Amino acid sequence: xxxxxxxxxxxxxxxxxxxxxxxxxxxxxxxxxxxxxxxxxxxxxxxxxxxxxxxxxxxxxxxxxxxxxxxxxxxxxxxxxxxxxxxxxxxxxxxxxxxxxxxxxxxxxxxxxxxxxxxxxxxxxxxxxxxxxxxxxxxxxxxxxxxxxxxxxxxxxxxxxxxxxxxxxxxxxxxxxxxxxxxxxxxxxxxxxxxxxxxxxxxxxxxxx
Numbered sequence: 001x002x003x004x005x006x007x008x009x010x011x012x013x014x015x016x017x018x019x020x021x022x023x024x025x026x027x028x029x030x031x032x033x034x035x036x037x038x039x040x041x042x043x044x045x046x047x048x049x050x051x052x053x054x055x056x057x058x059x060x061x062x063x064x065x066x067x068x069x070x071x072x073x074x075x076x077x078x079x080x081x082x083x084x085x086x087x088x089x090x091x092x093x094x095x096x097x098x099x100x101x102x103x104x105x106x107x108x109x110x111x112x113x114x115x116x117x118x119x120x121x122x123x124x125x126x127x128x129x130x131x132x133x134x135x136x137x138x139x140x141x142x143x144x145x146x147x148x149x150x151x152x153x154x155x156x157x158x159x160x161x162x163x164x165x166x167x168x169x170x171x172x173x174x175x176x177x178x179x180x181x182x183x184x185x186x187x188x189x190x191x192x193x194x195x196x197x198x199x200x201x202x203x204x205x206x207x208x209x
Contacts, residue, residue: 001200010040019101020067026094027065036064038132038158042200043071046130046156050075053154055127060084061115061141062133066095072130073104082108083122085115087133119144126150132158136178139185146191149208157182161202 001009016024020043028034038046046068050058054077063069063086073082082104086095089112099105111118115133119141126149131141138157149155160166160183165176186194186206197203 006041013041013044016040016043019098020070023065023067023070023098027067031065036062036132038068038071039200042158042203043067045199045203047071047075049154049156050128053128054080055153056080057124057126058082058128058130059122059126059145059148061119061129061131062086063091063095063110064132065091066098068130068132069095069108070098070102070104072128073099073107074102076104076107080107083111083124084108085111085113085118085133087112087114115141116144119148122148124148125153127153129153129155130158131155134178135159135162135175135182138178138182142182142185146208151208153208155204155206155208157204157206159201160196160204161198163201166202 024037024039027037050072056079058072058080060069060072060082063084069082069084076082092112095110099108116137129145129149131138145155160179162176162179165171166180166183168176171177183204186192186204192206192208195205197205
């Protein structure tokens with residue numbers, strides 16, 4: 001997306017809350033790879049999707065600094081719950097403080113550790129999954145999660161265009177290869193229907209049939 005178009009879109013989208021604005025700013029000041037943060041437009045998209053689906057249980061794979069977590073949690077119905085997994089313990093204090101400040105801390109459970117180890121221990125079904133973690137494991141996460149997603153439930157995966165590197169069929173880096181393998185598998189999985197949305201860095205939306 002051209003920077004001018006993104007700026008125009010943000011100017012014509014409901015504003016971030018003061019807390020989300022601060023998380024965005026502090027992430028860019030204090031954290032490496034701040035582009036991993038969902039940001040204003042994507043955060044609002046996730047919020048709208050959550051409002052429309054009214055999911056009871058949501059899973060986020062990849063908390064980072066908690067921006068998307070707060071967008072999702074704020075749109076949950078009264079009985080809704082968000083479980084979010086983060087592998088980097090350095091984010092824990094900031095994330096928990098943000099959750100408390102948001103007022104949604106009672107709806108959010110933070111799991112610290114490797115999602116490949118945590119997901120199999122989860123004993124609940126999910127209506128919505130948002131996946132934004134290590135790209136080379138996307139297909140592994142999908143395979144672990146599939147039976148834990150309710151029929152008619154959705155999985156949303158971020159960064160599936162991966163800076164347009166998915167067009168390089170000879171790519172050798174593991175992240176690009178992982179995204180390409182995930183996209184191809186989803187496209188050929190008869191158990192789902194899917195939409196690759198060319199929004200920001202690409203969002204794959206998957207509905208379990």
